[in-house]
Amino acid sequence: MQKSLQDNLFSDLQTLLGERARDGDFELGLYGKDGSVLEGRPSIVCLPQSTSEVQEIVKICRRYDTPFLARGSGTGLAGGAVPIGEPVIIATAKMNKILEVDLDNRIAWVEPGVLNLDLSNELLPLGFHFAPDPSSQQVCSIGGNVANNSGGPHCLAYGVTSAHIAALEVVLPDGQIAQFGDLTADGAGYDLRGLFVGSEGTMGITTRIAVRLTQNPPEVRTLLLDFADVRDGAAAVSAIIAAGLIPAALEMMDKRAIEIVEAFVNAGYPTEADAVLLVELDGLPGGVEYGVELVRSVATRHHVGNVRVAADEKERALLWKGRKNAFGAVARIKPDYYLHDTVVPRGKLVEVLEKVYRIADAHDLIAINVFHAGDGNLHPILAFDSSEKGVLERVHAAGRAIVTASIEAGGVLSGEHGIGLEKRDYMGMLFSAHDMATQDLVREAFDPDGFANPLKVLPTGSRCSDSFGQHVPDGAWV
Amino acid sequence: MPEEISPEVLAFATEIGSSGLVTVAGGRTQWTVGGSPLEGVREVTAPSGIWAYEPEEMTVRCGAGTTLQELSAALSKYGQMVPFDLSPSATVGGALAVGRSGYRRLRYGHIRDFVLQVRHIDHKGQVVSAGGPTVKNVSGYDLCRLMVGSLGKLGCLAEVTLRCLPIPQTSKWLTGRQDPFDVFAKLYRPSAILWDGDQVWVCLEGVSSDVEAQSDLLDLEETAVPPRLPDRGRMSLAPKALKTFDRPSGNWVAEVGVGVVHMEQPNADPAISNINLSLMRELENRLDPGGRFNPGRKVLSE
Ligand SMILES: Cc1cc2nc3c(=O)[nH]c(=O)nc-3n(C[C@H](O)[C@H](O)[C@H](O)COP(=O)(O)OP(=O)(O)OC[C@H]3O[C@@H](n4cnc5c(N)ncnc54)[C@H](O)[C@@H]3O)c2cc1C
Numbered sequence A: 001m002q003k004s005l006q007d008n009l010f011s012d013l014q015t016l017l018g019e020r021a022r023d024g025d026f027e028l029g030l031y032g033k034d035g036s037v038l039e040g041r042p043s044i045v046c047l048p049q050s051t052s053e054v055q056e057i058v059k060i061c062r063r064y065d066t067p068f069l070a071r072g073s074g075t076g077l078a079g080g081a082v083p084i085g086e087p088v089i090i091a092t093a094k095m096n097k098i099l100e101v102d103l104d105n106r107i108a109w110v111e112p113g114v115l116n117l118d119l120s121n122e123l124l125p126l127g128f129h130f131a132p133d134p135s136s137q138q139v140c141s142i143g144g145n146v147a148n149n150s151g152g153p154h155c156l157a158y159g160v161t162s163a164h165i166a167a168l169e170v171v172l173p174d175g176q177i178a179q180f181g182d183l184t185a186d187g188a189g190y191d192l193r194g195l196f197v198g199s200e201g202t203m204g205i206t207t208r209i210a211v212r213l214t215q216n217p218p219e220v221r222t223l224l225l226d227f228a229d230v231r232d233g234a235a236a237v238s239a240i241i242a243a244g245l246i247p248a249a250l251e252m253m254d255k256r257a258i259e260i261v262e263a264f265v266n267a268g269y270p271t272e273a274d275a276v277l278l279v280e281l282d283g284l285p286g287g288v289e290y291g292v293e294l295v296r297s298v299a300t301r302h303h304v305g306n307v308r309v310a311a312d313e314k315e316r317a318l319l320w321k322g323r324k325n326a327f328g329a330v331a332r333i334k335p336d337y338y339l340h341d342t343v344v345p346r347g348k349l350v351e352v353l354e355k356v357y358r359i360a361d362a363h364d365l366i367a368i369n370v371f372h373a374g375d376g377n378l379h380p381i382l383a384f385d386s387s388e389k390g391v392l393e394r395v396h397a398a399g400r401a402i403v404t405a406s407i408e409a410g411g412v413l414s415g416e417h418g419i420g421l422e423k424r425d426y427m428g429m430l431f432s433a434h435d436m437a438t439q440d441l442v443r444e445a446f447d448p449d450g451f452a453n454p455l456k457v458l459p460t461g462s463r464c465s466d467s468f469g470q471h472v473p474d475g476a477w478v
Numbered sequence B: 001m002p003e004e005i006s007p008e009v010l011a012f013a014t015e016i017g018s019s020g021l022v023t024v025a026g027g028r029t030q031w032t033v034g035g036s037p038l039e040g041v042r043e044v045t046a047p048s049g050i051w052a053y054e055p056e057e058m059t060v061r062c063g064a065g066t067t068l069q070e071l072s073a074a075l076s077k078y079g080q081m082v083p084f085d086l087s088p089s090a091t092v093g094g095a096l097a098v099g100r101s102g103y104r105r106l107r108y109g110h111i112r113d114f115v116l117q118v119r120h121i122d123h124k125g126q127v128v129s130a131g132g133p134t135v136k137n138v139s140g141y142d143l144c145r146l147m148v149g150s151l152g153k154l155g156c157l158a159e160v161t162l163r164c165l166p167i168p169q170t171s172k173w174l175t176g177r178q179d180p181f182d183v184f185a186k187l188y189r190p191s192a193i194l195w196d197g198d199q200v201w202v203c204l205e206g207v208s209s210d211v212e213a214q215s216d217l218l219d220l221e222e223t224a225v226p227p228r229l230p231d232r233g234r235m236s237l238a239p240k241a242l243k244t245f246d247r248p249s250g251n252w253v254a255e256v257g258v259g260v261v262h263m264e265q266p267n268a269d270p271a272i273s274n275i276n277l278s279l280m281r282e283l284e285n286r287l288d289p290g291g292r293f294n295p296g297r298k299v300l301s302e
Helices: A003-020 A025-030 A051-063 A116-126 A142-148 A192-196 A230-242 A255-265 A285-301 A313-324 A326-332 A346-362 A391-408 A424-430 A433-446 B007-016 B068-076 B092-098 B143-147 B180-186 B208-216 B239-243 B274-287
Strands: A044-046 A068-071 A088-091 A098-102 A107-110 A165-171 A177-180 A205-212 A219-227 A249-254 A275-283 A304-309 A336-339 A366-371 A380-384 B022-024 B042-044 B050-054 B059-063 B115-121 B127-131 B156-163 B170-176 B192-195 B200-206 B221-223 B233-236 B252-255 B260-263
Touching: A003 A044, A003 A051, A051 A068, A051 A088, A051 A165, A051 A205, A068 A205, A098 A116, A107 A116, A116 A142, A142 A205, A165 A192, A177 A192, A177 B274, A192 B143, A192 B274, A219 A230, A219 A285, A219 A313, A230 A249, A230 A275, A230 A285, A230 A346, A249 A255, A249 A313, A255 A275, A255 A313, A255 A326, A255 A366, A275 A285, A275 A313, A285 A304, A285 B208, A313 A326, A326 A336, A326 A366, A326 A380, A346 A366, A346 A380, A346 A391, A380 A391, A391 A424, A424 A433, A433 B127, A433 B143, A433 B274, B007 B042, B007 B115, B007 B127, B007 B156, B022 B156, B050 B068, B059 B068, B059 B092, B068 B092, B092 B156, B115 B143, B127 B143, B170 B208, B180 B192, B180 B200, B180 B239, B200 B208
Parallel strands: A044 A088, A068 A088, B022 B042
Antiparallel strands: A098 A107, A107 A205, A165 A177, A165 A205, A219 A275, A219 A304, A249 A275, A249 A366, A336 A380, A366 A380, B050 B059, B059 B156, B115 B127, B115 B156, B170 B200, B170 B221, B192 B200, B192 B252, B233 B260, B252 B260
16 A cells, blocks of 8 residues: 555544554554464554444545455454455454343344353353354454354354354445344345355454353263274264264364373373263253263264263363363474364264375374364364474465365365465365355445455455455465 | 266256246245245246255255155154254245244254255356355355245255254143243243243153153143144244234234244235345345346345
8 A cells, every 4th residue: 555545544543543543563463363374464453442433444444445354353263364455454352342131032232352251151140151162262252253153062062153143233344334133033134144144254344243142051961982993983973973962062082182182281081092072961961861871872882992971060171171272282292283174074084084194194294183073073283383494385285185185075165264365265176166256246245346354265266356456465375 | 176066956957047037936835925926937846856865964965846745754764854844845945945944943943054055046047056065164155044035036946955953752742821931931942932822832852851851840731733823924023022012913823932923914024224125135136137036026025
C-alpha cells in the first residue's frame, strides 16, 4: 500500500479506536502468524470493543480499498488467520463478554472473543455446557470456533459447532449488520447461518453469537484401554461403533504420543503399550453402564491389555489432561511441530496410520498420532526442528503425502481445522473445478469484491475476484 | 482426483439438461409447502436406490429419490436409523429440500445435521458435489446446509450421503396431563415432548432401565402412539415463547423445548429482514439465474 494512504487509513482508525489501533512492528509481527507454520503481515491491527466499532472499521477499510481479516485467538491450524494482502486485522480479543444466559431457550448470547472454556465454566453450575470442546478450548475463541466449524473430542456424540449455533450477528463485508438464524427451530428462508458457520471469515465478521446449551450428563465414565498392537486398537474403534454404541468421546494415542505425554503430565498412561484408547461414556446411568460393558467386551475381542476406569473426577481429569496437552508435550522432543487434520472412514484407520508412519520415515521426520479416532479424524503430528536446513520442505512434502493418502482412502481434506491457506491448493483433490466455482459463486454473494479474509479457502483459479492476489508477501507460504 | 459420479446421477443431469423449466417431484407428501409449482412444467424425479451402505461406518449414500421407507428398511436390518420421522413415502431429497425436522428433533437435532454430502444438478445441467463422505468434514463451503430447506430452488438434489444412528434399545411414549415445561425441566435429553394445550405426550428412548427411571419422574401413563400432528399450518417460535403464545384456532400440537407448532390453521411465512432477503435473492440469482427450478414454488415470498 502507498505510504500516504496507509498513514491516512491508520489515522482514521486511530480516531475511531485510539490506542486500540496499532501498527507497531511488534504487533504486526505477532498478528502475522496463527497456530500454523504459515506467516504473513498485516498493515494495521485493530481491537474493537463493540459491533458498531467493527462496522466502522469495515467501512473505513472499504474507503481505503483495503481488505480486512477477523481474528480470534489465533490458534487456527490452517492459516485462516494469517494475513495475506496486507489486510487490517480485526481482533476480537476485547469483545469477550457473555451477554446473556437464557435457560428457558437453552441458549447463551456471547461476544465472539469469549474463550470456549470460559463459557462452559460459567455454565457448569447451571447444569449446562457448550458442547464443542476443541483441545485448544482454554484459549480459542467462540468466534473462531464458528468460523472454522470446530470440533473436539465430544463432537463424536454431540456434533460439531454448526449444530450448536442458533443465531449470529454478522458485520457483512459491505459494512451492513445482519442477523443469520434466530432462536426459533426453523428460521425463515435459506439457511444463511449454516452457510456462515465454517466460512473461515470470508463472508463477514460475527460479532454476537447465540450458542445452544447442552445439558450436563448425569453420569460420566472415562476408560483408558491399552493395546499391545496399534492395529488392534484401531480395529476396536471400528468395532465399538459397529456394535451400535456412540461414545461421548473415543480418542486414540499411539506409542510415541503415550511416551511423551506420560513424561509431561504423569497421568499413569501405560508407556509399554503400543496404543491407548480414551473412551468416555455419558448420559443416564443405565446407558453408561451398558456402554462400559460393551466397550469392555469389544475390546477384549480385540486383545486389549488393561482397562482402567477412572475412579473419580480427579482421575478422569488427569486422563483427559494427558490427551488435551499432547501437543504441548511434543515440545519435549522437538521444538516445532506441524499438526495435520484429515478424516478417513473408520475402517481405513489402520491402513492410513501405517502409511503415515511410512511417509514420516521416508521424509526423515517423527510422526506422533493422537486423534479423534471415533470419527476417523486423524491428527498426525510431524515433529521437527525448524533450525535444521531444508526441514520445512520435507514437512510440507510429507503433509501433502498424508493428505493424498487420506483422500485415496475415501477421506476428506479436513475434519475440523478448516482449509484456510494451508489446504487451499489441495481443494482440487476433493472437488472438481465446477464444484469450486459454485462454492465461489456462493461466497461472492456475501463478498463480491473479496474484502473479507481474501485468498483463503478456494484456490486462486476458481475465484472470480482476486483483487488482492498481487500482494502476497514474500515469505508467506501459499 | 475428486470421486467419480455415479451413472444414475449423470443420467439425471442429462435429463435436466441446460434449458427449460423443471419441477422436481419427490413423494408429494409436502407438495404444497412454498406454494404449488406452475402447471405444465416438465416434471422430473431424482434417481432412487441405496447406493452404498456401510453399517460399520454408520453412513449411507442413496439417490435423492429414495423413499424414507426404503431407507429405513435398509438401515433397520443393521439396527440403525436416520430419525426423519416423516411420511414413509416422502423421499430423502424431498425431506431435505423442505427441511422440516420430525418430532424427535428435541433429542436428535435438525435433519440438516445428518447430511454429510450432497450432489445436486445445477441450472447448467452440471453435477455439483459439496461436503464429503466421512462423518466429519469441514472441507470447503457448506453448500449442503444451503440446500436443506431450499425447496429445490437452487438446484435439484440427486444424491445424498447421510450419517446414521443406532436405533435405541427401548422407545416409549407416555401421555397425560402435566405441565409440559415442568416435564422438560425434569428430563435428561428426552426424544420428544408434544403438547396440545391440554394433554402432553413424551417420548423417552435409551436402555430400558433409564427409560423406566425417567418415566418414574413423571406423572404420565404409557401410550402406544404419538398424537397425529396437524399439518396445514406450521409456526416456529423460540422455545420459551410457547409458554405465552397466542394459541391458534383449531387443533395444534407444539414441540416443547423446540418451539415448532403444528396447526390445523394455515399461517403466513415469517418475515425476513431486508438485508437477508437481498442476500437470499442474490443466492437465487447466482445459482439459478434463469429461474429454471420449481417455478411457482417460493422460499422467499414477494
Ligand atoms: C493445541 C491445539 C489444539 C487444537 N485442537 C483442536 C480441536 O480439537 N478441534 C478443532 O476443531 N480445532 C482445534 N484446534 C484449532 C483451533 O484451535 C480452532 O480452529 C479454533 O476454533 C480457532 O479459534 P481461534 O479463536 O484461535 O481462531 P483464529 O485462529 O483466530 O481464526 C480462525 C479463523 O476464524 C476466523 N475468525 C475468527 N474470529 C472470527 C469472527 N468473529 N468472525 C468471522 N471469522 C472469524 C479467522 O479469520 C480465521 O479464518 C487446535 C489448535 C491448537 C493450537
